[in-house]
Amino acid sequence: MTTMEKSVTVDVPVHEVYDQWTQFESFPKFMEGVEEVRQLDDTHLHWKAQIAGVEREWDAEIVDQTPDERITWRATGGAKNDGTVSFAPVEGGKCTRVTLRMDFEPEGFAEKAGDMLHIVQSRVGGDLDRFKDFIEHAGSATGGWRGEVKPGDVDRGGLGSMGTTGTTGTTGMTGTTGPGSPGNAGFEDMSGRGLDDGTMPPV
Structure with missing residues (x-):
């Protein structure tokens, strides 16, 4: 098991930084090797990525x-990948300190070799730097979800009960959205997530 922790200071208030991080389906735009993130519901994600040259899904x-x-997550299938991303206001609330802590279990020779060379740690640091550039360039979040998930609330039996409390959705740049991709007002799927309108700002 490899544990890594990286931090970056973003010149955007914590509200906007947090909202952008909840847009999980935008992760391939700034995370190296991540090919796709699909939001299945408020608390479940499916990932597809290249890790040390090996395609993995979990x-x-x-x-x-x-x-x-x-936001804290755990892998429920596939590659071992658990972690927490935390957000803290700094400089009087004008900026945000983003700290990403991950537990990663390398599998196979290629991934173990990559782990020894600290390739994974370097990638995490690069991902945070690219996220910083992404949100600072945008100036505000492309969407957001203000719901709350409490430990023990998540349905362990599958995708039935969401186990979430709070408001399902907030107004982003392109309309009312929940977790996932930026959306258009009035065009939301059954989980409360907005549908991607293709207006994500360039990095």
Whole structure:
């Protein structure tokens, strides 16, 4: 098991930084090797990525989510990948300190070799730097979800009960959205997530 922790200071208030991070389907725009993230519902994600040259897929479950503070997840299938991203206002609230802590289990010779060379750690640091550039360039979040997930609330039996509390959705740049891609007002899927209108700002 490899544990890594990286931080970056973003010149955007915590509310906007947190909202952007909840747009999980935008992750391939700034995360190296991530090919696709699909939001299955409020607390479940499916990932597809290249890790040390090997294509991997896994499911993840959000087990703790507090707006403007933290999001914690655990892998439920496939590659071992658990972690927490936390958000803290700094410089009088003008900026945000984003800290990403991950537990990663390398599998196979290629991934173990990559782990020894700290390739994964370097990638995480690069992802945070690209996220910083992404949100600073945009100036505000492309969407957001202000719901809350409390530890123990998540349905362990599958995708039935969402186990979330709070407001399902907030107004982003392109309309009312929930977690996932930026959306158009009035065009939301059954989980409350907006549909991608293709207006994500360039990095």
